[in-house]
Amino acid sequence: MRRNDRLRSQALASRQRGREQDTGGWFAMASEDGVSRRALFGAAGLAAAAAVPAQAAAPAPASVAGRRFRGMVSDAQGSRIEALTLLDLGPRDCLVRMQASSVSYTMTGGVLGASRTPLIMGQGGVGVCEAVGPMVKRVQVGDRVLISATAQCGWCYQCLHGRTDWCQFSQTSGHPFARTAAGVEVTPRGGIGGTSELTFAPEEHVTPVFTDLPAASLALIVNQIGCGFAAGITQAPIEPGSDVAVFGAGPVGMGAILSARVAGAARIVVVEPITARRENARRLGATHVLDPNAMTGAELVEAVREICKGRTDRLFAGGRRWGTNVFGQDGRGADFVLEAVGATRFPPKAEKAPDDTGVLPLRQAWDVTRPGGHCTYMGAAQGEVSFPAIGIALNGRSIHAAQMGGQHPMRDLPRFVEMMERGIIDLGALVTAYPLDRAVEAHQAVADRSILAGAVVFG
Numbered sequence: 001m002r003r004n005d006r007l008r009s010q011a012l013a014s015r016q017r018g019r020e021q022d023t024g025g026w027f028a029m030a031s032e033d034g035v036s037r038r039a040l041f042g043a044a045g046l047a048a049a050a051a052v053p054a055q056a057a058a059p060a061p062a063s064v065a066g067r068r069f070r071g072m073v074s075d076a077q078g079s080r081i082e083a084l085t086l087l088d089l090g091p092r093d094c095l096v097r098m099q100a101s102s103v104s105y106t107m108t109g110g111v112l113g114a115s116r117t118p119l120i121m122g123q124g125g126v127g128v129c130e131a132v133g134p135m136v137k138r139v140q141v142g143d144r145v146l147i148s149a150t151a152q153c154g155w156c157y158q159c160l161h162g163r164t165d166w167c168q169f170s171q172t173s174g175h176p177f178a179r180t181a182a183g184v185e186v187t188p189r190g191g192i193g194g195t196s197e198l199t200f201a202p203e204e205h206v207t208p209v210f211t212d213l214p215a216a217s218l219a220l221i222v223n224q225i226g227c228g229f230a231a232g233i234t235q236a237p238i239e240p241g242s243d244v245a246v247f248g249a250g251p252v253g254m255g256a257i258l259s260a261r262v263a264g265a266a267r268i269v270v271v272e273p274i275t276a277r278r279e280n281a282r283r284l285g286a287t288h289v290l291d292p293n294a295m296t297g298a299e300l301v302e303a304v305r306e307i308c309k310g311r312t313d314r315l316f317a318g319g320r321r322w323g324t325n326v327f328g329q330d331g332r333g334a335d336f337v338l339e340a341v342g343a344t345r346f347p348p349k350a351e352k353a354p355d356d357t358g359v360l361p362l363r364q365a366w367d368v369t370r371p372g373g374h375c376t377y378m379g380a381a382q383g384e385v386s387f388p389a390i391g392i393a394l395n396g397r398s399i400h401a402a403q404m405g406g407q408h409p410m411r412d413l414p415r416f417v418e419m420m421e422r423g424i425i426d427l428g429a430l431v432t433a434y435p436l437d438r439a440v441e442a443h444q445a446v447a448d449r450s451i452l453a454g455a456v457v458f459g
């Protein structure tokens with residue numbers, strides 16, 4: 001941390017100079033207008049204003065262009081580790097020295113296949129900020145930061161309407177930030193990348209965190225596990241004592257299971273074809289695990305409904321109907337269902353899913369949601385899914401589309417970190433760490449589904 005401390009003290013000294021200049025400028029303006037701060041704010045207001053930590057604009061940083069580092073470059077020829085040279089920082093960019101980046105199944109296509117343009121693949125991660133553009137306010141040099149695929153600007157239409165998970169700064173294409181030895185410009189995927197020793201990330205994608213937690217665990221909470229965990233506490237918060245069904249026990253599903261356990265769910269039913277993942281789901285808190293390859297789809301739906309039917313069918317005693325009414329509506333089913341399956345892109349070196357498209361579990365998740373319950377979708381399936389029209393209208397099930405679990409990074413990531421600090425959630429045993437030199441191998445392991453979760457950890 002000595003290097004970080006030095007960077008932080010340099011930045012603080014620089015910012016202090018900036019504040020002094022700003023203050024002088026303000027008084028000069030006030031003098032010209034013939035007013036004083038005291039006249040504007042009053043004594044109490046002035047004291048309150050003085051108590052607010054200053055957020056003066058950062059001074060223009062020294063150029064970072066020319067710095068050398070290494071990263072995994074993915075292009076039409078595949079992926080490999082290359083030496084890179086940094087370009088200059090944009091006004092809203094943060095330069096981050098990466099500590100860890102989780103390996104996402106979503107990235108495997110671009111890493112193990114081909115990318116049309118030269119990219120640094122990745123969905124962010126954790127690192128230490130080494131420089132900021134002159135317009136950056138949220139982050140200071142020396143901060144440990146989480147870089148998330150979902151932005152939170154706070155100003156766009158979606159952020160102002162409570163749907164930061166759809167912040168309009170998310171999913172941008174980014175801009176080139178480095179050059180290869182051959183002079184080819186490389187862009188961080190999604191504007192953030194992750195599998196390189198240095199990266200640029202726009203301020204909107206960056207959340208400062210004040211913790212010494214292990215980098216690999218933080219890389220997972222900012223990405224897949226944080227997605228599943230957020231889904232259980234954001235749009236359809238899991239209620240204590242409720243019944244929860246989770247489809248898929250990969251990294252996103254693991255987060256969903258943890259959220260159900262933390263919320264105090266009575267029953268947590270996990271549907272997962274891979275034996276090792278079902279066993280891990282048990283360790284995380286699943287009360288029941290089901291193998292979708294061991295039964296038909298109809299039997300699976302019936303099994304979940306039977307587990308999640310409550311303790312009585314005596315309606316006057318708080319029970320519900322066990323079976324269908326004249327309209328075909330079944331009173332059984334989970335209160336909260338979280339789907340985290342998605343399409344299979346590569347043949348797994350573990351048990352196959354019953355449906356490579358991921359569409360079947362979309363329908364099953366809806367089928368096992370009790371009338372009036374909540375069904376939250378996270379998996380990236382491929383194809384079309386159909387539902388009975390009368391059921392969509394009259395069964396009272398609420399469907400939630402949980403882009404990144406409905407996460408608001410600046411609101412949610414610090415509290416997730418707090419729960420990790422308190423030991424309420426512990427991700428240490430879930431992640432397999434790989435050095436940068438083995439980043440392609442890490443993506444192959446994730447594609448094979450031979451590990452629970454992977455992260456590239458920088459030395």
Ligand SMILES: [Zn+2]
Nearest residue numbers: 153156159167
């Ligand atoms: Zn926004």
